[in-house]
Amino acid sequence: MNERRMFWRWIALLALLGMSAVIRPAPALALVEPYQAEFLISDEEFNDPYAMSCDQIQTFLNERPGILKGFVDGDKSAAQHICEQANRFGINPRLLLTMVQKEQGLLTARTPSDYAINWAAGCGPGWASTKGFGVQMECAARTLRRRFDNAALGEMVDGVTPINRATLALYRYTTHVAGNLNFWRIWNGYWPASAATPMPTEIVVDSRFAETTPKLVNDCRKGWVVGARAGDGHHFVTPNVASAAESTNSVVWRPNLPRAGVYQVYVFVPNRAALMWTCGGGNPVWDTSSARYTVKHRDGDTTYAVNQAPLHDVWVNIGAYYFNAGMDGYVRLSDVTGEPSLTRYVSFDDVKFVFMGQ
Structure with a gap:
């Protein structure tokens, strides 16, 4: 797509969002189409620990063919580890679900390797201190939280300059375009019209x-x-x-x-x-x-x-x-x-x- 077509597509999108704001307040939606390397998900989506309850996470895993539906680490299920760490660090549990698929394919893999389980989210792979599924969920959630909180817009990663903090946090977690394109595909494959959940009372x-x-x-x-x-x-x-x-x-x-x-x-x-x-x-x-x-x-x-x-x-x-x-x-x-x-x-x-x- 040349620059002129991209310019007019953005104008049309902004006009549409402007009309929506006049009609009714609306949460920030993920821009599913077209893909933009500079904008993967909104900040509101990133900071949404209530996007899925613990039971909804378990139901989501039950509907996937991968091992995590019945996986237990220590005395906690995979869903419980994901739910607790997303809640603890105030991030969307869908981030962790997407990460375990992006890094090791655990949402679809029925018989993954021990390595895939031990470094499920690709957080410090090979380090003894980050080994194990539960530890990986804590490591990934903590790292994503820190990457977002310390994001300084204007930073370029692999030739891309993210336009919001959530996208920059994802690029600082996975520092190449190919990995983040994979993230975007997985996220929008499971949640094509995701939006930030209203703040619960x-x-x-x-x-x-x-x-x-x-x-x-x-x-x-x-x-x-x-x-x-x-x-x-x-x-x-x-x-x-x-x-x-x-x-x-x-x-x-x-x-x-x-x-x-x-x-x-x-x-x-x-x-x-x-x-x-x-x-x-x-x-x-x-x-x-x-x-x-x-x-x-x-x-x-x-x-x-x-x-x-x-x-x-x-x-x-x-x-x-x-x-x-x-x-x-x-x-x-x-x-x-x-x-x-x-x-x-x-x-x-x-x-x-x-x-x-x-």
Whole structure:
């Protein structure tokens, strides 16, 4: 295409975008056609950790022929690693999905090599410190975040001068045109009309992705026991203890909040199935009347006690608090209730943060 035709094509595109803005506000769409080496995806798309939920990532992998649909590294699925790191670094999980296909073809490869798994995203290939699928997701997400935050527009990479920070970040991750053309093809093949997701007003931290101490193991006093709840089966219980000196178990829900402000915090108390505690040392029968949730917010820590005994499958409002944007704030629950040890059950499930205003 000669320069004159390109010029008039840009004029037509700008006119179309201008008319759209008059009719209704619209998110920034990826320019699927034509391909431009200088513009691969928008900044809004890059900085969109809510483009796919953890369950949507798993569904996406289930629909692909590659190994990742059932792959587990450590105690986490491939979807969970991708979801957690995208959320942690505030990037679009589609970036990581595209990277694992671009670098090693893992969305389509049924029997990839050990090398392909160990350096799935091409982040520090061959380095012992970046070896392993989970480590690769952390490395890739951290590197992309840093590349975007430190992007200085005007820099040329492989003869291309990117016109936005997202594109420059991708060129600084993969420093040649061929690799980024491949990225563009994969991205637009899976998400041809992707756009930045509107900023959410409700952030839910799924219990399966909460931070537990110790890890979730059905092993007497060494961890939380997985309870059976109709519909999902991922709530967890543990016997209580009377004091902090006896405590062994705790859980933290840590959201990645898109903006600072006041958030109403809700904890979900599940409908607990009858459990038989077979580990000895106690005989918990009742649910605790004093589950102690500690909220870490901008202005300090606040503890809120909830009587779980009469509650079944309900959200409980434990107050409104001001949180900074990002992952500084959290909710924590432990096995400490103040009641006689090993006489009560403490349960947990999801926690949600609902934006109320700034």
